[in-house]
Amino acid sequence: MEKQIAPVIYFGGDYNPDQWDEATIRQDMEYFKRCHINYVALPVFSWAKLEPEEGVYQFEWLDKILSIIWENGIYVCLATSTAAQPEWMSKKYPEIMPVDNNGLKRTHGMRNFYCVNSEKYRERAAAMAEQMALRYKDFPGLVAWHVANEYSTFCHCENCEKKFRLWLKKKYGTTENLNEKWNTAFWGRTVYDFDTIMLPTDRNDDDKFFPAKQLDYQRFVTDTTEECFLNEANVLRRITPDIPVFSNISGFIKKLNQFQLTRNMDFAGWDNYPSPKDDSAFPALKHDIMRGLKDGASYMVAEQSPNQQNWQPYNKLKRPGEVRLLAYQGIAHGGDSALYFQMRQSVGGQEKFHGAVISHSGRTDTRIFREFEQLGEELDRLGGQILDARTKAEVGILFDWDNWWALENCSGPTCDMDYLAQVAHYYRAFHRKNIPVDIVKFTADLSQYKMIVAPLAYMMKEGLANRLKAFAEQGGTVVGTYMTGLADENDRCVFGAYPGPLRELFGIWVEETDALFPEEQNGIRMEDSGKSYVSGFLCDRIRTEGAKVLGRYEKDFYAGEPCVTEHAYGNGKAFYLGTQPDAAFLDDFLGGLCKERQILPVLDADEGVEATCRENQNGKFYFVLNHDIAEKTVRLPEGIWEDLTHQCEREGAFSLTGRDVAVLKKKGESER
Ligand code: GLA
Ligand code: ZN
Numbered sequence: 169m170e171k172q173i174a175p176v177i178y179f180g181g182d183y184n185p186d187q188w189d190e191a192t193i194r195q196d197m198e199y200f201k202r203c204h205i206n207y208v209a210l211p212v213f214s215w216a217k218l219e220p221e222e223g224v225y226q227f228e229w230l231d232k233i234l235s236i237i238w239e240n241g242i243y244v245c246l247a248t249s250t251a252a253q254p255e256w257m258s259k260k261y262p263e264i265m266p267v268d269n270n271g272l273k274r275t276h277g278m279r280n281f282y283c284v285n286s287e288k289y290r291e292r293a294a295a296m297a298e299q300m301a302l303r304y305k306d307f308p309g310l311v312a313w314h315v316a317n318e319y320s321t322f323c324h325c326e327n328c329e330k331k332f333r334l335w336l337k338k339k340y341g342t343t344e345n346l347n348e349k350w351n352t353a354f355w356g357r358t359v360y361d362f363d364t365i366m367l368p369t370d371r372n373d374d375d376k377f378f379p380a381k382q383l384d385y386q387r388f389v390t391d392t393t394e395e396c397f398l399n400e401a402n403v404l405r406r407i408t409p410d411i412p413v414f415s416n417i418s419g420f421i422k423k424l425n426q427f428q429l430t431r432n433m434d435f436a437g438w439d440n441y442p443s444p445k446d447d448s449a450f451p452a453l454k455h456d457i458m459r460g461l462k463d464g465a466s467y468m469v470a471e472q473s474p475n476q477q478n479w480q481p482y483n484k485l486k487r488p489g490e491v492r493l494l495a496y497q498g499i500a501h502g503g504d505s506a507l508y509f510q511m512r513q514s515v516g517g518q519e520k521f522h523g524a525v526i527s528h529s530g531r532t533d534t535r536i537f538r539e540f541e542q543l544g545e546e547l548d549r550l551g552g553q554i555l556d557a558r559t560k561a562e563v564g565i566l567f568d569w570d571n572w573w574a575l576e577n578c579s580g581p582t583c584d585m586d587y588l589a590q591v592a593h594y595y596r597a598f599h600r601k602n603i604p605v606d607i608v609k610f611t612a613d614l615s616q617y618k619m620i621v622a623p624l625a626y627m628m629k630e631g632l633a634n635r636l637k638a639f640a641e642q643g644g645t646v647v648g649t650y651m652t653g654l655a656d657e658n659d660r661c662v663f664g665a666y667p668g669p670l671r672e673l674f675g676i677w678v679e680e681t682d683a684l685f686p687e688e689q690n691g692i693r694m695e696d697s698g699k700s701y702v703s704g705f706l707c708d709r710i711r712t713e714g715a716k717v718l719g720r721y722e723k724d725f726y727a728g729e730p731c732v733t734e735h736a737y738g739n740g741k742a743f744y745l746g747t748q749p750d751a752a753f754l755d756d757f758l759g760g761l762c763k764e765r766q767i768l769p770v771l772d773a774d775e776g777v778e779a780t781c782r783e784n785q786n787g788k789f790y791f792v793l794n795h796d797i798a799e800k801t802v803r804l805p806e807g808i809w810e811d812l813t814h815q816c817e818r819e820g821a822f823s824l825t826g827r828d829v830a831v832l833k834k835k836g837e838s839e840r
Contacts, residue, residue: 177499177547177555178311180207180242181471181508181525185233186214187515193233196512197240199526203537204544208237208511209245209470212317213279215296216254222292225299238309246310248300248400250293251317252279261288266323269370273325280316283323284389284396285331297400301407313411314470315400318418318439319393319429328392329367335388337362349658350380379577380659386573390425398432416470419454422588425569426461427609436461437468439509440498441477444484448778448795449599451494453592453607455501457567459559460607466556469498471509475523475536486523488535489827492543493793496829500780500791504555506547546813550831554789557782561604562767564617565595568610571627574659575651581706582683587624590748594623594649597754602769602779603762614638618765619645621758622652625670629657633669640673641738645765647758648674649745650681650706666708667744674744675714675735682707682724691722692731692749701753707731708746715744732757774800777824790832797826808835 180200185193200208211218211230219225237244258265258276266283267273274281282289297315304310340346343359352358357378359365368374368382375382401413412434417426419441430436438458442451458467472494476483486494495506513524525540526532572587598605606617610632614620620639625632625648633653640646653667662668665677684690684704692701695718707721710730719732731746749757762768771779776796782789789812794800801823809818812831824830 176206176552178207178505179544179547180205183208183210183511186217193236203540204548207243209314211249212247213252215249227303243311244309245312245314247314248297250296264289266321267325271371280321283325284393285328290399294399294403297403301404305408313404313413315397315415320418320423322389324367324369332388333362333365382577383574383659390428393424394429430461437470439471440469449596452599453595457607459502464558466502466504468505469503470507473523474508474525478519478522491539493827502559553786557784559604559782561606562618564606564608564620566622567607575626581681591623594621597758618767621647623649624651626651626654628653628669637673640740640742643739646742650708673737673742676710676712676733676744679709679711692719693722694719702750703747705748710746772803776800787833787837793829794824799823799825810835
């Protein structure tokens, strides 16, 4: 059982009160109350202020601020503040400073500028965490620990290199074994001594041209970042065993294997900064990934932007209603919070133009502040009833970090390889239909699903092939794609034709794969309907060995050859897509499979309305989110429904204005 995050939906976010005087802080408390803000995270970057010289701590200013915050009934997530070490520390212990990919030893400055493998950094960070925990263990407002901030530093220092060698020695035992697993016979890279192995960097180009080594380096960085997190978390847990501990995940989730990193956290939490160009499905997918990290447990949306950002190339304002819409989208997918960076806009520094709940104007009669007042009031009314509510999905989409890294480390077949974008392409087909999806690990138990979609499951590892076969055997529907079953966990390709261990499942083998130029297209012609669709990206030349052909290529020298196949396997079926079909194909094809398997949408609503459902002992909560600016209709199943957002009753069809949201619960539905 995960530790329960909170008794309420946390609403608030990063507060940096060490930047202001007491009068401003007291004023902020009044403003916060007007928005029903119940949670602040601090002091994320205040190590320099807390430890002015080694072993000398200065907590009085923080004591004061915390007491003002708690006097006002606001919960506190205390950050250990170790994301930016003090300048004196970097000077005194240069080993803390990271070395970049070009071999440049960086000097003090940026945040997240430390080597996660520096023993000195770890020693000082653990000491800081210990001081914090000892000082505030009895602070009544403390609800969570926030360790560091958005881990993401890839260091290439000598110390990291030494540790990497030890890591490899532990993993492979002998150089012979490593040589075999890394296939070092290629380009004469035979290793005779672990101590001569170099980190993959831009200087040796091993980060681009030695995929097996690069993959292990990415695993090594996750392992050692995990150690770095545990270095602080263990101290905190010893002193405050009942307070949950986490670290916020950056929205750029590729860098570290988050399945692994979050296994030691009491909950997952992430920072959601969609690009203004993202459609509504992309953040939805990332939320679902977050829910998948801890097997369906609710998570924290630890940061969002209250308005524009400062670091996008063009920092669009959040459109009216957008902050509220995005907040509900996070909750709709399994988040138990709506948290923001930042509460008050800083007067100077790199983020001075980043949006905030309270802007430089200091006024409350602003568009954004009013939106926070409304959102706060609504979330306050919802109270704790939806906390920890789960999503029930019958479709699982497989997702994996090793697979992601290995696919994108590949030279060929195309430079346009983007695993997350590919996963999103398939995810969108379900999102458009409001069919709930779980994002599942390659190692997960699949038995609870009716359908498993495995986009580009390139790397067969940890028994995945057998689990997929067993799933189909027992009646499951599997959908696989091009770039499946090509390599093992060391990125060594399979012999005996792709999709390797899944040949038997799909009843096909792939003879060769053609890459298309971005502007180039092929077509899929379906055998039964005669309907045509557009395809692109890659085209597998498929040879069937038991599978039935459902669709054939329309162009090129392989026109007329199979590109969509179906294979009966045990009590189930396995479908293979040899090329990337367009959205229309996926709507028809996956829509058809869902119908066949009786996988139903959450609710019936116009296009542009997202609908999800979360369920707990208090009942089923339906979320409807109109991502369009035009009014849209939602058609409710029979019965009287309580609209918890608009505080009214609904029956049959009702309309939602542009960007409006409703949380609904059927009246009279018995609570479990
Ligand atoms: C990240 C950081 C925050 C802040 C925001 C700005 O998510 O965690 O400290 O810099 O970005 O968008
Ligand atoms: Zn290092």
